[in-house]
Amino acid sequence: MTAGVGRAWQGVRWYLREFTGEANWDRYLEHCAEHGHPPMSRYDFERQRTDAAEKNPIARCC
Template identity: 50%
Template sequence: MPALPGLLARGWRGLVWYLRAVTGEDRWDAHVRECAAHGHPAGTRREFERQRQDRAEGAAVDRCC
């Protein structure tokens, strides 16, 4: 059976991963990595969030409510 500290560390890493996914922090990190891979500057976090929000508002959504 794995030691308790190992289980706690694994649980903590899982919680951090989940929170980063829920808050969108992982999308920013992916954006920075992609920009670096293509050799462009990533811009600011604020610009990234503004563009992401603009895309979300411009997307057509069919809803009943």
């Protein structure tokens, strides 16, 4: 029973991180580590992501 609850929680956690974009930061840090360049700050990363979303409104209602 406990293992099933743990797997369910991991699935919910994964979904929420993907939905909110939190996983994008982790992927960015992995990319920087693989290519050997210093990452930008979290603030700059989020600002760039927000600016890109505003320039390319794909599925926005407003």
